[in-house]
Amino acid sequence: MDQTRPPSGLGFMKMHGAGNDFVVIDSRGRSAPVVTPALARALGDRNRGAGFDQLAEIRDSQAADFALDFWNNDGSRAGACGNATRCVADYMMRQLSKDAVTLVTARGELSALRRADGLVSVNMGAPQLDWQSVPLSHTVDTLHLPLPGDPVAVGMGNPHCVIFVADAEAVDLRQVGPKYEHDPLYPQRTNVEFASLIGPDHLRMRVWERGAGITLACGSGACATAVAAHLRGLTGRSVTLDLDGGILEIDWREDGVWMTGPVAHVFDGWLTPEFLAAHA
Numbered sequence: 001m002d003q004t005r006p007p008s009g010l011g012f013m014k015m016h017g018a019g020n021d022f023v024v025i026d027s028r029g030r031s032a033p034v035v036t037p038a039l040a041r042a043l044g045d046r047n048r049g050a051g052f053d054q055l056a057e058i059r060d061s062q063a064a065d066f067a068l069d070f071w072n073n074d075g076s077r078a079g080a081c082g083n084a085t086r087c088v089a090d091y092m093m094r095q096l097s098k099d100a101v102t103l104v105t106a107r108g109e110l111s112a113l114r115r116a117d118g119l120v121s122v123n124m125g126a127p128q129l130d131w132q133s134v135p136l137s138h139t140v141d142t143l144h145l146p147l148p149g150d151p152v153a154v155g156m157g158n159p160h161c162v163i164f165v166a167d168a169e170a171v172d173l174r175q176v177g178p179k180y181e182h183d184p185l186y187p188q189r190t191n192v193e194f195a196s197l198i199g200p201d202h203l204r205m206r207v208w209e210r211g212a213g214i215t216l217a218c219g220s221g222a223c224a225t226a227v228a229a230h231l232r233g234l235t236g237r238s239v240t241l242d243l244d245g246g247i248l249e250i251d252w253r254e255d256g257v258w259m260t261g262p263v264a265h266v267f268d269g270w271l272t273p274e275f276l277a278a279h280a
């Protein structure tokens, strides 16, 4: 990196929440968003780009402190991303010298705060439990989908398929994940969570994400799994989940599903004008 001249090109931040990793582009003050599907795909490439599970673009908002748009590394859009929301909320709280912020996503207005222990919480809103809003392709009982493993369908601003198994460790995610992701019952594809009860209100969860494959953690997936576990009578409304990359706490309250966990801002960089021109 040439440290003698000011950066040219487009600045970005690299962050992660429990190992679910993100590139974040701050587009506040710009008249139009900079991210395109082609840029998301190129930047998401772990060999030829920066690499990420999700890309988050911060935008100005009239109604809240900021707005967020999410992309997967295959270039598709995601309506929700809990861990990126927590990471960006932490950055915005520092920048605005606040302990709580509001933000707008495709889901609507969400709120986030920093707890006294330094962990960051976001209210991901109410779970979507009717088939149309998950969305599913036709009328089914969302608590018992007609798919292998008797999954639960939950929307958290994005679709989820939660399968309870005796041992989540033993699941071959790479093999079975794509089968659920692309099942015609989910017209917009789905994120897929495998979960096992390992103690009272304690779940082990592994995830296959729509548009990103295996990730070390998925915040909206943890919310969906906790909601499904409660609806199936396996847990109370407050649950701890052990994911591959760390621990997330979920609390399904009257005002929505709260998700709490660690955040990390790892480094900043900038994309060269050449890279941007090649993937405009």
Ligand SMILES: N[C@H](CCC[C@H](N)C(=O)O)C(=O)O
Binding pocket: 020, 053, 054, 072, 077, 078, 079, 080, 081, 082, 083, 084, 158, 159, 191, 209, 210, 211, 212, 215, 217, 218, 219, 220, 221
């Ligand atoms: N990792 C994210 C979710 C990404 C979901 C995305 N893969 C989709 O297409 O919905 C989270 O922490 O909530």
